[in-house]
Amino acid sequence: MSSSLYELHDLAVRHIGGAREHALQGISLELSASEQVALIGPSGAGKTTLLSTLACAHRPDTGLFRAFGADPWQLSDNARHAMRARLFLAPQTPPLPPRQRVVTAVLAARLPQWSLWQSLVSLVKPADPEAAWRALSRFNLGDKLYARVDRLSGGERQRCGLARLLLSSAQALLVDEPLSALDPAMSQLTLNTLQQEARERNALLVCSLHQVDLALAHFPRIVALKHGRIMFDLPREQVTQAMVDELYLGELPPANSPPADELAAKLAVGACL
Amino acid sequence: MAAVALALLWPLVVATEFSPSILFDLQSLRATGRFLSDFLQPAHDREFLAMLASEAWKTVAIATCGLTLALLGAIPLTLLVTERLSISRLGTGRVALLPRMARQLVRWLLVVLRSVPELVWALLFVRIFSLGPTAGVLAIALTYCGMLGKVYAEILESSDHHASEVLLRNGSGRLAALLYGALPEAASELVSYTVYRWECAIRGSVVMGFVGAGGLGQRMDESTKMLAGGEVASMLIVFVMLVAAADIVSRYLRRRLG
Numbered sequence: 001m002s003s004s005l006y007e008l009h010d011l012a013v014r015h016i017g018g019a020r021e022h023a024l025q026g027i028s029l030e031l032s033a034s035e036q037v038a039l040i041g042p043s044g045a046g047k048t049t050l051l052s053t054l055a056c057a058h059r060p061d062t063g064l065f066r067a068f069g070a071d072p073w074q075l076s077d078n079a080r081h082a083m084r085a086r087l088f089l090a091p092q093t094p095p096l097p098p099r100q101r102v103v104t105a106v107l108a109a110r111l112p113q114w115s116l117w118q119s120l121v122s123l124v125k126p127a128d129p130e131a132a133w134r135a136l137s138r139f140n141l142g143d144k145l146y147a148r149v150d151r152l153s154g155g156e157r158q159r160c161g162l163a164r165l166l167l168s169s170a171q172a173l174l175v176d177e178p179l180s181a182l183d184p185a186m187s188q189l190t191l192n193t194l195q196q197e198a199r200e201r202n203a204l205l206v207c208s209l210h211q212v213d214l215a216l217a218h219f220p221r222i223v224a225l226k227h228g229r230i231m232f233d234l235p236r237e238q239v240t241q242a243m244v245d246e247l248y249l250g251e252l253p254p255a256n257s258p259p260a261d262e263l264a265a266k267l268a269v270g271a272c273l
Numbered sequence: 274m275a276a277v278a279l280a281l282l283w284p285l286v287v288a289t290e291f292s293p294s295i296l297f298d299l300q301s302l303r304a305t306g307r308f309l310s311d312f313l314q315p316a317h318d319r320e321f322l323a324m325l326a327s328e329a330w331k332t333v334a335i336a337t338c339g340l341t342l343a344l345l346g347a348i349p350l351t352l353l354v355t356e357r358l359s360i361s362r363l364g365t366g367r368v369a370l371l372p373r374m375a376r377q378l379v380r381w382l383l384v385v386l387r388s389v390p391e392l393v394w395a396l397l398f399v400r401i402f403s404l405g406p407t408a409g410v411l412a413i414a415l416t417y418c419g420m421l422g423k424v425y426a427e428i429l430e431s432s433d434h435h436a437s438e439v440l441l442r443n444g445s446g447r448l449a450a451l452l453y454g455a456l457p458e459a460a461s462e463l464v465s466y467t468v469y470r471w472e473c474a475i476r477g478s479v480v481m482g483f484v485g486a487g488g489l490g491q492r493m494d495e496s497t498k499m500l501a502g503g504e505v506a507s508m509l510i511v512f513v514m515l516v517a518a519a520d521i522v523s524r525y526l527r528r529r530l531g
Contacts, residue, residue, distance in 0.1 A: 016364075016366040052442075057442040059364040077361050077369070081360055084363075087444075089439070091439055093435065095436045095454070097436045097453075097454065097457035098458070099530075100453075105453075111453060116448050119453065120452065123453075
């Protein structure tokens with residue numbers, strides 16, 4: 001038994017739905033509890049797939065995968081589902097039903113601990129509105145406690161989704177692009193809150209980010225992905241501008257229009273259909 | 274040619290005792306006319322209205338009891354059949370063999386339940402339980418259980434499942450994910466379909482009354498046979514009022530949930 005929370009060795013992951021090519025290849029990582037890691041890389045590099053693999057929401061194809069000291073895919077369905085309650089995956093688009101009240105949506109983090117009866121009662125009379133209010137206040141959303149989710153702006157919804165994270169009792173916090181709808185000031189606050197929370201509960205924090213400067217400023221360890229492979233996995237002091245440039249090299253499309261011959265071919269195919 | 278056709282048809286006309294002259298027979302014309310003109314003056318004497326109210330109440334009761342029983346069956350079956358709430362699907366995109374077979378079995382059960390029309394169930398149950406509302410209630414319960422189970426499952430599957438899926442991924446139970454993730458979005462559609470089915474059950478119980486399953490339908494059958502146009506007209510007005518009431522209930526509930 002090692003002390004690490006996650007152990008990945010030469011892991012390969014396919015897309016769900018039977019695609020031929022791998023979404024991730026040759027991934028070897030060790031993540032220990034209380035570590036804070038930023039995941040960077042261009043769009044489509046496999047950051048989201050890696051996070052959902054870590055969250056036991058995506059079964060790897062080959063390679064070694066251990067979480068909390070066991071391979072979740074060797075466990076029974078029930079044991080694996082119990083493991084899911086020990087981690088928290090916050091997706092990029094906040095998973096909040098528009099017609100729900102904010103307090104209910106945030107308290108949904110407690111569902112794995114609640115009995116069915118408790119969760120039914122909490123639909124009518126929120127079980128612990130104070131905890132929800134405290135979590136929301138840390139993201140400057142305290143006044144929205146009893147608002148409906150569809151009254152919130154995009155950025156507010158995103159922070160509301162993260163407030164749910166604060167109410168979970170997870171030991172691994174996996175956050176997918178928490179800043180995609182936030183302005184710079186809110187981004188700072190949000191990252192600080194997430195990191196503070198992870199420190200307080202001595203939990204692992206893995207956060208995928210597009211803002212390389214923020215990643216370097218906040219996270220001691222940087223993992224870079226490109227084309228489904230790890231490009232580098234270094235302490236931030238060793239990450240140079242040249243490495244970052246190379247990571248995003250060739251990812252910016254040169255112009256706004258597709259090459260003329262390709263377009264013609266696509267149109268021809270379309271005409272045949 | 275025409276002569277041949279006539280020669281062939283004539284014995285048939287004679288055999289069926291079809292005589293067009295009966296259409297213009299003065300006596301039957303008068304009876305028809307009276308039946309139709311009676312429609313313009315719906316029956317409204319006190320005794321008849323009291324009977325109408327109690328029968329209408331019985332019809333509503335048959336529909337409501339039938340639908341409640343149907344719900345008792347349909348809700349658990351829906352939970353079993355909805356693939357969205359599968360935990361074994363998480364991470365692999367495929368449902369494990371055993372749950373898949375269980376789902377298929379439940380799906381077949383729903384097909385069997387709703388493929389037999391409620392009128393046929395009613396005819397069967399009238400034989401078993403004799404004339405009366407019990408047959409109507411059971412007929413509605415069985416058919417509507419099949420319909421509700423199927424449509425509920427489809428409403429849940431077609432609504433946005435991001436919220437419920439994320440809850441499942443973070444370790445919630447199936448029912449909790451349904452309550453917190455799927456129901457807020459699907460509730461108003463589920464309610465509106467249920468109330469619409471209640472309205473259909475009212476109509477259905479009227480039709481089943483004709484085969485002896487009690488309620489307004491049975492009275493209407495008797496009134497029609499007695500050529501009492503006024504009574505039939507009053508009953509039709511009651512139907513319209515019942516359906517309109519169902520519409521109001523549906524709109525109110527949707528606004529509350531919306």
